[in-house]
Amino acid sequence: MLALILCIVFLLLLVIVTxxxxxxxxxxxxxxxxxxxxxxxxxxxxxxxxxxxxxxEDIIPSAADKRLFALxxxxxxxxxxxxxxxxxxxPSAIASGxxxxxxxxxxxxxxxxxxxxxxGWGSNNKYAVLGAMRSVGQIVSYEIPAGLxxxxxVMICQSLDLQEISFQQGILMNQFAGLENEVNYLxxxxxxxxxxxxxxxxxxxxxxxxPFLFIAFxxxxxxxxxxxxxxxxxxxxxxxxxxxxxxxxxSGFRFAALFLAxxxxxxxxxxxxxxxxxxxxxxxxxxxxxVQLATWTTGTPGALTGHLWGAxxxxxxxxxxxxxxxxxxxxxxxxxxxxxxxxxxxxFTPIMLVLVLLAGLxxxxxx
Amino acid sequence: xxxxxxxxxxxxxxxxxxxxxxxxTKNVLYAAFGLLVTLLSLAAIFxxxxxxxxxxxxLMVYVGGVLVLILFGVxxxxxxxxxxxxxxxxxxISGGLVASAIFGGLAYLILSADYLLPEGITVADAAPANxxxxxxxxxxxxxxxxxxxxxxxSLILLxxxxxxxxxxxxxxHE
Numbered sequence: 189m190l191a192l193i194l195c196i197v198f199l200l201l202l203v204i205v206t207x208x209x210x211x212x213x214x215x216x217x218x219x220x221x222x223x224x225x226x227x228x229x230x231x232x233x234x235x236x237x238x239x240x241x242x243x244x245e246d247i248i249p250s251a252a253d254k255r256l257f258a259l260x261x262x263x264x265x266x267x268x269x270x271x272x273x274x275x276x277x278x279p280s281a282i283a284s285g286x287x288x289x290x291x292x293x294x295x296x297x298x299x300x301x302x303x304x305x306x307x308g309w310g311s312n313n314k315y316a317v318l319g320a321m322r323s324v325g326q327i328v329s330y331e332i333p334a335g336l337x338x339x340x341x342v343m344i345c346q347s348l349d350l351q352e353i354s355f356q357q358g359i360l361m362n363q364f365a366g367l368e369n370e371v372n373y374l375x376x377x378x379x380x381x382x383x384x385x386x387x388x389x390x391x392x393x394x395x396x397x398x399p400f401l402f403i404a405f406x407x408x409x410x411x412x413x414x415x416x417x418x419x420x421x422x423x424x425x426x427x428x429x430x431x432x433x434x435x436x437x438x439s440g441f442r443f444a445a446l447f448l449a450x451x452x453x454x455x456x457x458x459x460x461x462x463x464x465x466x467x468x469x470x471x472x473x474x475x476x477x478x479v480q481l482a483t484w485t486t487g488t489p490g491a492l493t494g495h496l497w498g499a500x501x502x503x504x505x506x507x508x509x510x511x512x513x514x515x516x517x518x519x520x521x522x523x524x525x526x527x528x529x530x531x532x533x534x535x536f537t538p539i540m541l542v543l544v545l546l547a548g549l550x551x552x553x554x555x
Numbered sequence: 556x557x558x559x560x561x562x563x564x565x566x567x568x569x570x571x572x573x574x575x576x577x578x579x580t581k582n583v584l585y586a587a588f589g590l591l592v593t594l595l596s597l598a599a600i601f602x603x604x605x606x607x608x609x610x611x612x613x614l615m616v617y618v619g620g621v622l623v624l625i626l627f628g629v630x631x632x633x634x635x636x637x638x639x640x641x642x643x644x645x646x647x648i649s650g651g652l653v654a655s656a657i658f659g660g661l662a663y664l665i666l667s668a669d670y671l672l673p674e675g676i677t678v679a680d681a682a683p684a685n686x687x688x689x690x691x692x693x694x695x696x697x698x699x700x701x702x703x704x705x706x707x708x709s710l711i712l713l714x715x716x717x718x719x720x721x722x723x724x725x726x727x728h729e
Contacts, residue, residue: 256584256588286607287607287690288607288608288611288690291608291611291615292611294615295611295612295614295615295618295619296614298614298615298618298619298620298623299614299618299619301619301623302591302618302622302623302626305623305626305627305630306588308630309584309626309630317630320630321627321630321631324623324627328623331619348690
């Protein structure tokens with residue numbers, strides 16, 4: 189229960205900050221100044237936006253399907269929120285230590301699609317239905333390269349438990365029950381015979397343990413942009429064609445809930461990318477001889493230092509990815525539908541199939 | 556009554572109620588959303604029975620795949636404006652006969668089945684205490700005892716995939 193409340197509060201804060209960052213970064217990229225009036229440098233702008241949204245009238249169009257229309261934002265947010273349950277925050281803090289964490293995450297995200305269809309259909313609006321259709325087609329397609337990227341990580345780590353995957357990527361590996369005698373070699377190759385188990389830092393991150401996972405990471409990241417309907421994959425919300433896509437009829441609190449669900453999805457996919465590829469809550473700094481950078485910046489797991497360092501590194505990497513998402517949004521033009529599908533099915537999926545095979549081979553060299 | 560048992564009955568009731576709603580409603584889209592609740596309740600029941608892998612597979616395949624496909628189909632087959640798709644009940648007698656025959660057959664089969672789990676065993680005993688999840692046992696079984704069915708299933712899926720690709724290509728050599 190505590191985890192749920194903490195998670196919601198943390199999400200609200202992060203979403204508000206992201207919304208502000210989005211406007212400021214957009215302004216910077218377009219050589220403007222962005223919000224300046226509300227608070228110093230406009231930092232209260234997003235808070236005021238939320239307050240404004242909550243005051244607005246909750247309009248349900250009379251021709252809309254009232255039950256579906258009202259339920260859709262809740263379903264969408266609940267689906268995304270359920271995904272946060274299996275994300276490890278620090279070495280000893282995880283809401284649910286479900287052993288099938290990764291698998292659960294992939295499955296629960298698909299509920300988001302149902303919410304989208306409910307919103308699009310319930311609105312009884314052509315723009316909304318078209319937006320929902322485009323969005324679902326895009327999400328269902330891009331789940332395949334993203335799922336294969338996750339699969340290649342699972343094959344390297346031999347685990348579906350996100351906390352176990354996290355422990356494998358740092359100096360604390362041998363403290364995890366079941367991994368006491370595991371050894372991390374540089375690039376995962378036993379033949380190199382360079383034991384980096386106690387060097388830690390970036391040398392034990394998954395993208396270094398199996399260098400080809402960096403390609404998988406890039407593909408996962410691009411696919412996750414499509415799953416969040418972010419630019420350059422924002423044809424479901426294309427303002428110039430569809431006004432706003434599936435949420436065109438929403439206002440007030442329900443719009444706020446949809447907005448929250450979308451930004452939470454951004455946070456979730458970034459968190460998953462960090463946990464799977466970028467060392468989770470592990471420090472990027474390695475131990476070099478007597479300069480124990482990794483040990484100093486890890487703290488004691490279970491104690492306050494362990495919690496603080498873990499959460500700091502995890503969130504720092506996540507925020508970096510969120511920033512990249514915003515940066516990409518204001519840099520690249522929108523893809524056409526055919527380009528979108530071409531990229532997914534004819535570029536990403538074949539590359540990922542090869543990488544999955546390679547991950548299987550690499551695993552054989554690791555033991 | 557333990558908490559697990561209460562949850563079991565709650566989800567069992569939800570599954571039956573939503574399935575009944577699915578049958579009773581005339582709106583095909585509502586029926587699809589009724590199916591969603593049924594599938595989610597079934598997944599919850601699987602979890603309560605320590606079948607975590609089955610539960611998540613259920614979510615992945617039926618909710619993420621089949622149900623989305625059904626919803627997509629319903630939406631595509633209907634005009635954007637206008638009334639919702641209605642379904643009517645036809646073939647009452649023959650349908651009822653088939654349904655009751657299936658029900659009778661299944662009931663007979665379930666009642667006469669010899670379960671591995673002997674009577675008098677409690678839920679706590681049946682729980683896999685030393686393994687973290689059922690997936691390890693399932694994985695080992697799949698590539699040993701059930702290797703042939705597993706491979707045959709993958710072959711059938713591949714054939715289905717190729718068939719779908721062939722049907723959807725436009726320039727077929729007539």
